[in-house]
Amino acid sequence: MKRILFFLLASAMLLPGAAQRRKSAKETLHISRPAFAASYTFSLIPHDVRVVGDSTTVSFRIMNFDCYTLASSCALVTDKGERLPVRSGKLFTRAMQGSVVRVVGVQQLKFDHLYYTVVNYDPIQLLDSVVLSFPALPKGTRSFDFTEGYPDTLDAKKAVQAWDVFGIRLDGKTYASSLPATTVTADRSTLPPFTPRWGKARLHLHLLGECLPDKLDAGGVSFFHWGADKMGYRTECVTDVSADRHTATYTFDACEPFTCQARFLNYASFIPVLAPGTDLHVYVDVNAVGRHVQDLGADVHYLHMQGETAAMSEALTKWLERIQKNLFVERLTQLRGQDSTGLTVEKMRASHYALLQEWRQQLADDTTLLPQQREFLNLYAEDCYVNAMERTRQLVSYFARGTSYALDADAIYDRDCAATDTLPDPHFAELSLFHDDLRTLYVYPIATDWYAYLKHNNVHEGAAYEWARQRQLVADAKKQLDEMHCLTTEQLHALSPLYVDSLRTENEQLRALLDRTERKMEEQVQILPELREGQTALQAIVEQNKGKLLVIDFWATWCGPCRMGMKAMVPLKEELAGRDDVEFIYVTNQTSPHRDWVDTIDKHEGKHYRLTNEQWENLGAAAEGIPEYRIFDKDGNEVECIIGYSESLPDKVRTALQKAGMK
Structure with missing residues (x-):
């Protein structure tokens, strides 16, 4: 981290706005990291302000954002309302290698031009900063705004998404805190009991x-x-x-x-x-x-x-950063590197308990915590512990195969660990997690299998057990619906009144969806054939559809940019709807819930594949990130690969299709 901070400070000296001033021009103002009041996006952060001669140079650090377009109407607006239009700008690029960051390029900024934050993927290069030149700030200016200057008649959404920065101070001072002076207090010394109710x-x-x-x-x-x-x-x-x-x-x-x-x-x-x-x-x-x-x-x-x-x-x-479920895996990874004899279930669970004890001690030592906060965080830590104890099969698979998604996790567990996996948990009696007054529900234990853990520890009654049992019934019902199987009347009757209405509604919606999409599913859903030796899943898909120009979209139902890309492509698909030589193909995997996937098929014409996780891993170089779009000519040759979504996606795909031979 120190190396990064040192580099950022050092690289700022390379920026034109921070360069050594010419002897012929007098520097009348220099503010480093000026305080500012607000920003719509916090994606351009003022880093340096200099007034040299008749010019004001402002450098901005570019923060994480997919793409940038700086308007030619950019200007500084002083606290007295004077407007200073932009003259020119330069764009800097940085490269990252581990914790080392360095400036690798500079180019003249083109206003109203779309720039992507990721300039290059291999090696990774990102936009670092932009330096803009304006007329000199008038004497007596105390602060100014940076604005792209969109007129009031422009789409309000676009104006709010502008890179405007307000109240940039020139006195070197910060803004006073506007937060209430009081500190948070708890009404109770312990967590209150909770009764589930809408x-x-x-x-x-x-x-x-x-x-x-x-x-x-x-x-x-x-x-x-x-x-x-x-x-x-x-x-x-x-x-x-x-x-x-x-x-x-x-x-x-x-x-x-x-x-x-x-x-x-x-x-x-x-x-x-x-x-x-x-x-x-x-x-x-x-x-x-x-x-x-x-x-x-x-x-x-x-x-x-x-x-x-x-x-x-x-x-x-x-x-939250200190107490997280995945820290158990990190601790086991460290343990595995120190122990050449391999990890047994016994060692895994001993490691889980040791980490829980460390968290308990840290919470006890934190004198800033109120009693209610300490109780809450102790229960949260215990929930993380129970989660890790019930993930033994996945963790065994993780260390045996290097992935927590191995399809044969149960087989690996049964082969290597079942004989030494002893339950109940010897530390179960120490836990305060399973209060019958359900105060523990405040820690939101949705990711933890309480039901299995309680059964493993011979608990079959009580409010916590009954809540966990109902949650298991809900999880099973949700899984069944996601796999496109409707619930029976008996299953609905077994559910708690708290949850049954929502699941009944989902059940009715699924029936309607199945009735509506049955014929469409038969026409659009494709099955990947058995792969030949050495053949990738992508090659098989292309071979199945050879003879047409192919646009293959790798996506997932949970991927926001993927859905944005699908929506953006609708006009182009409508434009090409009359052609029989262009095929749009959508490829996802089992991380896309079956029901959500079917709902997408209902809305997007084309051929659809839902690969198994194993088939997805066998795509070759394709789909290392999503969304990804690959365009093939009629002979099955790849002509273009587009990674990520942008507003220009339809134009890029059209150009690629023309390159592939579309007339």
């Missing part, structure tokens, strides 16, 4: 900060839902944004507590714990978010929470 769970987001532009949208929050198939809440929410765009309320229907990752302003995030019948208020200092991004993720306090679940939310946001 109700409204509300998250209120308040954006605060000096010089905050009126159009900054508090509604622009994305939620990453963990275990989105959980029946305890609806992932869709109702959003209500205040007139000034600074406050938004997100309302979820839920019958159990749940967590998700809330991301806003592109770079700020937190982990809310939400529960039916509760309100969580989150206050965000937008100025501090800017410092957080500008300092490369430095620990800058930009959040304050209030509400019944605030203490848990702040604790989880703070500790």
Whole structure:
């Protein structure tokens, strides 16, 4: 990390705006890493401001984003309303090799031109920074905005997506914190009991900060839902944004507590714990978010929470990176490297328990935690421990095959470990996880197989057991629906009233989908033939469809850019609909739930393959990342490979088809 920071500071000296000034021009101002008030996207971060002679040079660090287009209408707008139009710009590229970063190229910036953040994949090269030149800032200027200058008549969505940066200060000072002065407090010294019930769970987001532009949208929050198939809440929410765009309320229907990752302003995030019948208020200092991004993720306090679940939310946001389920695998990887005799089940479980004990000690030593927070995090750590204990088969497969998705995980486990896998867990009695008052549901144990663990430890009754049993019934029902098999009346009657309505609705929707798509499935779904020795799955697909121009789309139902690409391609497909020499082929694998895949077939004409995981691994060099588009001529020769989605995708595919012989 030190090498990266050193390089970033050193490379800034290479930028034209930071170059040694000419003797003939006098430098009247130089501000390094100026404070700024806000940004719509936080994707261009001001790094350096210099006024030399009649020119102002502003360098911006380019943060993670798929692509960039800087408008020729770029300008600086001073605090007195004076507008300074852009003169020219330069674009810098960096290469990354491990932790070493270096500038490898510079080019003249073309305004209104689309640039991709990833310049090259092998070796990896990324856009690093852009340096823009403007007329000199007038004397007495205290701050300025950088704006792309879109007119008010332009599409409002495009204006909000602009790279505007507001309130860039020239006095070397930072903005004062606008967060409430009070600290989070817990109403109870321990977690409250919980009774599953449907109700409204509300998250209120308040954006605060000096010089905050009126159009900054508090509604622009994305939620990453963990275990989105959980029946305890609806992932869709109702959003209500205040007139000034600074406050938004997100309302979820839920019958159990749940967590998700809330991301806003592109770079700020937190982990809310939400529960039916509760309100969580989150206050965000937008100025501090800017410092957080500008300092490369430095620990800058930009959040304050209030509400019944605030203490848990702040604790989880703070500790999530330290307590995670995948850390058990990392610890085992280290252990495996130190032990040449191999990992047995006994060693694995001893490692799990040792890590749990370390977490318990760290939580005990953290004097900043409230009692409720410490209890919550201890239960969260125990849930991670139980999850690892019940993943023995997958972990054995991981270390035997190098992948946690090995199709023969059970066979490897039975061969190598079944004889030494002793249950019950000798540490079961130490756990506080299975309270009969269900307070533990606040840790959101959806990814953990409580039901199997409790059975392995001879527990067959109690509120925690009954909840886990119902969750297993729900999981089995969801899996059956995903595999396109409707539920029987008896199965629906066995489900808890909390979950049955949602599953009954899904069941009815599946019946309607099957009735509607039965004939279409027969026409569009393709089966991969048995592969010849040395033949890849991609070669087999091309051979099956030889004689036509092929556009092969590698995708997945859960991939957002993939779905955007499909939607963007619709006009081109309609344009080519009358031709019988062009075939659109869609290839996915078993990570795409069967039902979601069938729903896609219903919406997108073409030939569809759903490969097994083993067939997917045998695609050869194809589909190392998705979305990926490969175009073949009528003889089966590949003429183009397009990686990733962009707005220009249809034009790229059309050009590739013409190259392949389309007239």
